[in-house]
Amino acid sequence: MTNPVLEVKGLHQYFEKGTPNENHALKGIDLTLEQGEFVGIIGGNGAGKSTLLNSVAGSLPVTYGQVKIGGKDVTYQSVEARAKLISRVFQDPKQGSAPLLTVEENLSLALKRGSWRNFWRSGVKRNERKMFKERLASLNLGLEDRLGAEIGLLSGGQRQAITLLMATLNQPELLLLDEHTAALDPQTSATVMALTAQIVAEQHLTALMITHNMADALKYGNRLIMLDHGQIVVDVRGEEKQNLTVPDLLELFKERSGAAMTDDAVLLS
Numbered sequence: 001m002t003n004p005v006l007e008v009k010g011l012h013q014y015f016e017k018g019t020p021n022e023n024h025a026l027k028g029i030d031l032t033l034e035q036g037e038f039v040g041i042i043g044g045n046g047a048g049k050s051t052l053l054n055s056v057a058g059s060l061p062v063t064y065g066q067v068k069i070g071g072k073d074v075t076y077q078s079v080e081a082r083a084k085l086i087s088r089v090f091q092d093p094k095q096g097s098a099p100l101l102t103v104e105e106n107l108s109l110a111l112k113r114g115s116w117r118n119f120w121r122s123g124v125k126r127n128e129r130k131m132f133k134e135r136l137a138s139l140n141l142g143l144e145d146r147l148g149a150e151i152g153l154l155s156g157g158q159r160q161a162i163t164l165l166m167a168t169l170n171q172p173e174l175l176l177l178d179e180h181t182a183a184l185d186p187q188t189s190a191t192v193m194a195l196t197a198q199i200v201a202e203q204h205l206t207a208l209m210i211t212h213n214m215a216d217a218l219k220y221g222n223r224l225i226m227l228d229h230g231q232i233v234v235d236v237r238g239e240e241k242q243n244l245t246v247p248d249l250l251e252l253f254k255e256r257s258g259a260a261m262t263d264d265a266v267l268l269s
Contacts, residue, residue: 013025
């Protein structure tokens, strides 16, 4: 039997522990993701979404608990040590790429992620360029003709689409999507979300996606988790998730958490 892709056990995160400002941000999170699960995480401000993602990514040291990826204990590993296992797409399209490098140079860097030997020795190889063109063409954004363009000159949506491609070139064990469409206009956001679903399905990736958008959380992925005050209060998947509407989800949240959702950023999304 294969190991789950992600196992989070008894995860507690504190900020300013032992001070009057102590914040118990995550309260014993248990979460397991199997291969091919595409999980949306939703919740109000301060629910613990980013804290959970940062704990899994390694950018936030774990207070108590354990994080395993592919059966390997990575609880105390750095972000760099997890680079072969995890890819992450951030909210800011500028954060995932080098603006003064060309599209193909950025893709070449992404291809070498986690392997720093002979990093720039041979530049972009011909067979790599052919593969980059094919992968960019699959996005249907005309970017296969922009390989030589500085990535900083592209629009936010184009750049985020390329960042998504960069994050999945090496088929990571786990793909982390950190509100990756929140900075885009609604039309571009919809395009990038559709591309995300396409890439995750084609590569049978395991993905964890933070979103404020309940409609997106219901439309995309095969599992949905809602956090409230550092705890998982809703966890639905498969047919149960497919049949839910936004009002259903709000009612379920109220039933499980004991209080109505009040975060405007979620309610107005």
